[in-house]
Amino acid sequence: MNHPQITPANDSPATHPPETPSPETAPPKKSSLANGFLFNFVIPIALLVGAGLLVVMLGTVEPANRPAMDTTRDGRLKALAPVRVERLQSLQQTGQPLRLQVDGTVVPYREANVAAEVAGRIVYKADECEAGTYVKAGQLLMKIDATDYELDVDRLTRRKEQDYQAIREADQEMTNAKRSIDVAKQDVALQQKEVDRQKAMPAGYASRAEIDQANRGLLAAKQQLVNYENQLDLLAQKRIRLEASQRLADTELRGAQTNLARTEIRAPIEGVIVSEEADLNTFVARGATLVVIDDTSKVDVSSSLRMDQLYWVLNQRRESVDTASRNYDLPETSAIIEYEMSGRDNIIYRWNGKLLSYNGIGLDPVTRTVPVRVVVDNPQQLVDENGDPVSRTGAPALVRGMYVRVKLLIEPSSSLVVIPAKALQPGNRVFQFLPDPSVLETPDTVSPASADQEEQVIAPAPKSDADETSAMVLDAFDPSKWEAGKVVVRTSVVPIDSLMIESSSADGDETIAERTSAFEGANRLWVCEVQDPSLAGGAFVVVSPLGGIDDGSMPVRADRSGLTGDDDAMMNQPKNQPTVAAHSAGGEGA
Template sequence: MAARIITPLAIICAAAAIIFVIFQMRKPPEKQEVERPVLMVSTAPIVRNEEGLIFHVDGVVVPYREINLSSEVAGRITYRDDSLRSGAYVTKGQPLLEIDPRKYALEVERLSKEVEQAEVAIRETDVDVENTQELILLSKQNLELQKKQLARMESLLARNATTPSAVDSEQQTMITAQNQLLQLENQVRSFATRKQGLQRAKELAEARLEQAKLDFENTKVVSPVNGVIITDDVEQDSYVQVGTALYTIEDTSAAEVRCSLRMDELAWLWRKQLGKTIDPLAARGSKDYLLPQVPVAVSYELAGRTYQWDGVLSRFDGLGLDERTRTAPVLIRVPNPDQAKLNGEMVKSRGPSALLRGMFVDVKVQVQPEMPIWRVPESALSLYSAQAIQETMTAGQAAKTRTHSDESRPRFVLWLVRDGKLEIEHVEVLVIQDDYALINGENVDLRADDQIVISPMGYPRVGLPVKVEG
């Protein structure tokens, strides 16, 4: 019984020993290093942008001025140029219509006679004053004689050569001469007062005459500007009152384009105006509500051709932001709306003759900030969360970013290839346009010979060896 148990155990132990010996006799496999594949990336060069920032916004052409002509006098329309209807072009000073001028001509003539009559009355007063002055001179001479005569009579009375009654008679004669002189002097003062009244009456008549002449001139209605008639509201033989609408004329000496700019775009314009890159809201002054007069280009596409006009950023269209779009409405002034350019040359026959109201146009605003700007492909940008950015930053980069970055903007990074390895640079994107991004060159370590990674990468990290395709 014991042998039946021991025999299998011995066989098992012998087999285990044989297997152990066999494993001990086998040579261990040789270790071989596996070559990991190098990450292949596509790159693009970084380019220094010399054109500055360019904003493209949509706009619509609006009238520069619309002039409402109203009747300044009442009367019947006796003449109207029937060819000057809505849509007709008129020049400055061109006659449009005439209101019956006869009543106003008669009023001018009547008031002219009143002015002449006032002048005659003033001349008569001057003659009366001259005559009275001569009488005063004679009266003074007579008074002197009476004084001498009275003195002689008093001398005779002292010698008892005459009677007191004779002396009294001479005194009465002298008093009469004095009274006559005083009356003449009073007449001169009265004439001066009357002359002032006549002069005031003449001035009033002259003012009425000027008003009558103005009314007579206003019977002829002419175009105040070069422009196009928008509406014509009266016909010949119609009777019009003062203030009756006659015409509405659009001034074509200039045109305006209404468009809207975002606040970040306005910020660059204000920074350019201030001459330094600081928060524009920190600057205060008398020009807070004015826009810098920045040149802009207005373009309109027609039949595959793009026509351009030169304009300038003029002013805000009102004040405040649009509540729906949160943009600021502005107006672009085009001083020469009839001078279109094609490829930089003036054209007249092959394109639109002028900017017309209602045209939808493209507005190009160009700003040259006081900072270096780099241009990179949009595909080179990587949008990172704030936590991921902080994890990839050194202490110095994090401090620099906190100091100079705009927290309201998305946080972007660029991956660069330097010496065959990946490096990261945290950047501020100013604007993205035409598949390119413009980068703020301040406080970033970018070089003209840098190669920017534009191909997608799974898990990039700083220092990872890479190989540039091609």
């Protein structure tokens, strides 16, 4: 049974207001629609239109046409890579030795430790006996109390006089004994005559008793003679003993006089006092050190050589004089000692020196180098960079503790070459330039039709102002300033040492020079050992940057300014000529 629905009166649509929609179901606002349309359609279209207008305004860029290929000889020469070269010279042409540079420390040539040779109290000390004072050989420094030693000299002098008097007495006794011997001999002769007379008488004239009496007298005379001779022999032995005693006394006297002289302490050598250990009224024992003096007549420089540097010292033209010690001796090598004054740049003092010998034997266990000894005979005479003496007042002398540079002037017997540092390439390589005009020859494989087609392809377009300026620069190329050739790679170049380029000071003083560092400047050179005989004096090496070549050869053009020199000597040089040391000056930049 269906019951009709009864709607309340208060629930009619007329009596209730409309419901408010929720935020999730609310319709979008008009402002949101407008913003979406602006960012999604209007702005992108405006950017595209602006970009198109910008392209139209700037226009299009046409690719530049390549200039026509110049197939002439000068054009092919201009197309080659440019290089700058330098010529090498032999050591015989430069007249310079190989200079090996090592560091060293100045040490005393001799150090005299003056000790007390006698004991006693110091009663005198000279004013010059102070540390740092220069003293001469034989100069009196100290005196020790000599009273006891003077008494010893007097006592031994008196003893020597006594021995002398005893010898005189022995001589007198010997003289008396000789006289007695002469008398005894005469007595023996008389007694012998008496015996002979008794025996010569006829029988019965002399009794037996008389004959025996004469014989006893002869025996007594002989006995007296023997006694005198024995006494003379004893006196001779006594004199020998007295002479020995006199010599002993004389020896003791000289010892006493020596001890007396040793009470005066004098400088044994000429030099500077390093330290003094005793003062006035101090009792010193025998052997106690009083003064330490450094010999300044000569100076030693202690240095060390690497094994590769030692090889060049041993491999010289000179040989050791003593053939027996050749393996344990070094050839005498000239050297220049340089000292750079601290705090004053480019002020260098030099002295002549000589490498004489090893400083001991064997290698240093820490540095694995060979200690050597360099001697400076005259540490007060300054020289220039060539070793010639110069005069300069106020210059320092070589003293212990100075850190110096030692330049060994080597005369190697093997072949070397001096190469500019700019020519050395990584991996101990050198680019050698060989003049070769054949690199400009045109290949025969190019046909005229292909050449005409290539010319049509690269036909030039109308030139702009920039093209005309570039053409003017290219037209400035001068073929007479360039030489065609090829570059080949030379390996096994072993640098030994760098060369130093020095210039005299502005005031003309040759003892002070402005030194260019071996690692700076255009004149930096390296002395190298080269195994390839083609890289010798007269060869050309590339000193400008060059890339794209590892092995083989590369066609290039070289600036003729670096090819100047004795061309005939280079062309006539044998191919297998041994390499020698060279000195090359830095060239102009290409």
